[in-house]
Amino acid sequence: MKDKKSHFRFDFSVSQAGFILYLIFDSVILYFNIKIGLICLSLIVLFALYNFRLNRKKNKQLLEYIETLTLNIDSASKDTLLKFPFPILISEYNGDIIWYNHKFLNTVKNKKLIGRNLKDELPELYSAVLEGKSRLEKFEYEDNFFDVLVTIVEVEEGKNDKKFLNLFYFVDVTDFVLLQKKYEMQNIVFGYLTIDNYEDVLNSAPEVSKSSIISEIEKRVTDWFYNQIRSDVFLMKYERDKYLFICNKETFYKMQERRFNILEQIKEVNLYNKIIPTISCGIGIRQDSIFQAQKDAKTALDMALSRGGDQFVIFYDGKFEFYGGKTKEHEKRSKVRSRVMAQTIKEIVKHSDKIFIIGHQYFDLDCLGAAVGLSKLCLNLGKEVYIVINSYNPTIRNFLQMLLDDPQYQNIIIDQQKALKMKTKTSLLFVVDTQRTSYVDMPQMILEFEKIIVIDHHRRPTDWIEQALICYSETYASSVSELVAELLSYEGIKLKKLEAEILLAGIMIDTKGFTKNVGVRTFEVATYLRENDALPEAIKEYLKEDLDSYVLKNQLISNLQILHNNIALVIDYSQACRDNVIIAKVADELLNIKGIDASFVVCKIEDSVLISGRSNGKINVQLILEKIGGGGHLETAGARLEKISIDEAKGVLVKAIEEYINESKNS
Numbered sequence: 001m002k003d004k005k006s007h008f009r010f011d012f013s014v015s016q017a018g019f020i021l022y023l024i025f026d027s028v029i030l031y032f033n034i035k036i037g038l039i040c041l042s043l044i045v046l047f048a049l050y051n052f053r054l055n056r057k058k059n060k061q062l063l064e065y066i067e068t069l070t071l072n073i074d075s076a077s078k079d080t081l082l083k084f085p086f087p088i089l090i091s092e093y094n095g096d097i098i099w100y101n102h103k104f105l106n107t108v109k110n111k112k113l114i115g116r117n118l119k120d121e122l123p124e125l126y127s128a129v130l131e132g133k134s135r136l137e138k139f140e141y142e143d144n145f146f147d148v149l150v151t152i153v154e155v156e157e158g159k160n161d162k163k164f165l166n167l168f169y170f171v172d173v174t175d176f177v178l179l180q181k182k183y184e185m186q187n188i189v190f191g192y193l194t195i196d197n198y199e200d201v202l203n204s205a206p207e208v209s210k211s212s213i214i215s216e217i218e219k220r221v222t223d224w225f226y227n228q229i230r231s232d233v234f235l236m237k238y239e240r241d242k243y244l245f246i247c248n249k250e251t252f253y254k255m256q257e258r259r260f261n262i263l264e265q266i267k268e269v270n271l272y273n274k275i276i277p278t279i280s281c282g283i284g285i286r287q288d289s290i291f292q293a294q295k296d297a298k299t300a301l302d303m304a305l306s307r308g309g310d311q312f313v314i315f316y317d318g319k320f321e322f323y324g325g326k327t328k329e330h331e332k333r334s335k336v337r338s339r340v341m342a343q344t345i346k347e348i349v350k351h352s353d354k355i356f357i358i359g360h361q362y363f364d365l366d367c368l369g370a371a372v373g374l375s376k377l378c379l380n381l382g383k384e385v386y387i388v389i390n391s392y393n394p395t396i397r398n399f400l401q402m403l404l405d406d407p408q409y410q411n412i413i414i415d416q417q418k419a420l421k422m423k424t425k426t427s428l429l430f431v432v433d434t435q436r437t438s439y440v441d442m443p444q445m446i447l448e449f450e451k452i453i454v455i456d457h458h459r460r461p462t463d464w465i466e467q468a469l470i471c472y473s474e475t476y477a478s479s480v481s482e483l484v485a486e487l488l489s490y491e492g493i494k495l496k497k498l499e500a501e502i503l504l505a506g507i508m509i510d511t512k513g514f515t516k517n518v519g520v521r522t523f524e525v526a527t528y529l530r531e532n533d534a535l536p537e538a539i540k541e542y543l544k545e546d547l548d549s550y551v552l553k554n555q556l557i558s559n560l561q562i563l564h565n566n567i568a569l570v571i572d573y574s575q576a577c578r579d580n581v582i583i584a585k586v587a588d589e590l591l592n593i594k595g596i597d598a599s600f601v602v603c604k605i606e607d608s609v610l611i612s613g614r615s616n617g618k619i620n621v622q623l624i625l626e627k628i629g630g631g632g633h634l635e636t637a638g639a640r641l642e643k644i645s646i647d648e649a650k651g652v653l654v655k656a657i658e659e660y661i662n663e664s665k666n667s
């Protein structure tokens with residue numbers, strides 16, 4: 001740095017813009033006075049020449065400075081790189097390994113790599129270069145972990161030839177990664193485990209074997225935790241059918257490895273009990289809070305129960321994971337719960353000024369039944385109530401027309417625009433027959449209301465309406481119409497013939513005319529509706545299908561394919577379907593074929609592909625369709641895929657079916 005001072009000397013250099021400015025001034029002077037103008041012009045030219053030389057000199061100096069710098073580095077570089085404390089590797093741009101230092105040789109245990117290619121030896125490094133990454137974190141090599149820094153260096157080869165080399169620095173982070181793993185393994189795991197049907201199992205067994213059933217269940221639970229998992233775990237029975245456990249994540253992984261097979265082992269309890277016992281478990285995992293882990297476990301257990309029990313649900317990092325859930329649930333609803341619900345719902349309605357009711361997309365008869373029933377409840381309490389409908393299923397058309405002819409209901413059925421205008425801060429929103437945010441007919445409504453009550457009979461999906469005040473969700477009920485009619489019967493409300501018939505129609509649609517999912521209470525409710533003059537024969541008349549849909553249905557069924565000898569699949573390549581009603585009907589009908597345990601019907605409407613899945617209980621169609629973003633029940637589920645061709649959708653569905661079958665085989 002011999003001329004360090006030169007950096008501080010006074011500098012006359014002027015930019016191009018400066019000269020242009022001078023020339024403009026000069027032309028003004030020339031215009032007024034030619035002599036002075038010419039003198040100025042010659043001064044500017046001289047000044048420009050000086051400036052040009054000055055710049056050239058400066059560039060030359062800079063170049064010289066840089067050259068000496070590289071030269072200095074070069075002389076030290078070989079030595080430094082060789083003795084560098086971290087492993088270093090250099091490769092050609094195409095991945096050919098050309099050099100590494102001693103440290104690197106130690107790392108790869110003296111494996112000779114010169115002349116080999118990264119693509120074969122260390123493919124992760126090669127792809128990091130291709131992806132333009134400057135850092136590759138936690139790169140694993142023979143039980144060691146490295147943060148690899150990637151630099152691309154340009155080197156000159158000959159006069160005008162340039163080429164690029166890849167330079168990799170390896171920073172050993174093995175200790176850190178191992179510590180991190182150890183820490184993760186120490187995460188707190190909290191679990192709640194309950195026997196789903198303790199009472200029913202005991203009641204289904206002869207008196208003499210009851211005590212052995214109790215001890216057998218307990219033996220199997222403790223055996224699984226203490227003898228099969230064989231790890232550091234604390235298990236405690238705190239009620240006759242309830243347990244809790246605390247362990248760390250390492251133990252949890254052991255449970256997961258076994259796919260929580262206590263689910264199956266508990267079902268083997270067979271001591272003259274006619275009903276098989278099942279268990280549900282909710283697990284919460286947290287880094288540092290037992291309290292939060294316990295809360296998450298509670299949420300997970302609620303989720304497990306609302307999905308019908310017989311499963312493990314893990315709530316971790318804000319996400320749910322499900323295991324099991326393959327048996328069909330038995331009715332175990334308590335009347336106490338529904339009476340308490342009736343009371344609570346009534347209280348909330350009383351404290352709301354206006355009540356609005358919405359359903360799922362393509363409002364169906366079950367939605368309409370529930371909506372009419374809830375309207376009746378609100379009207380009885382002297383409240384202003386509205387049913388808000390956007391898209392609807394053609395099956396409700398007849399009943400909708402009759403409601404519109406009824407002076408009391410004429411003004412009750414409105415559209416979203418009107419509803420949003422009328423609502424106030426203390427208004428209440430009922431969402432019926434779905435609890436999926438993504439399935440609600442008018443999603444905006446959910447955002448607009450502060451008070452929401454959900455009444456549903458489907459299993460809880462992951463995107464349920466969390467902000468709801470109450471989520472009255474009974475998977476054991478046949479339909480929402482049944483749940484709502486039950487509320488009305490507790491209140492002893494006298495229904496009009498039309499109201500009773502719509503409620504009964506809702507139940508009949510969801511139970512396929514009292515042949516599916518019917519419990520004792522379905523009939524109790526039906527009796528109440530019959531007492532209010534509902535006639536099943538009349539309803540059947542309204543529900544008769546028209547000729548067009550009959551023809552379409554048969555056309556679809558003619559495309560039948562069979563997978564695994566027991567799964568029926570129909571793809572609507574003709575694109576004749578106009579709504580999702582028909583595919584649901586076809587899926588139902590396919591189950592009537594002997595030997596078929598599950599059916600799927602796929603059709604494309606506009607930009608969406610709709611899939612309807614049905615099962616006789618031997619295959620869980622909910623689990624299959626959940627894999628592709630759908631949901632529903634063990635026996636009835638659906639999915640909607642956006643922006644996808646019907647062939648792609650078929651591929652996705654078949655893959656999900658294969659996955660499910662493989663999982664069933666393994667568990």
Ligand SMILES: [Mn+2]
Pocket residue numbers: 366367433457479480510
């Ligand atoms: Mn329903």
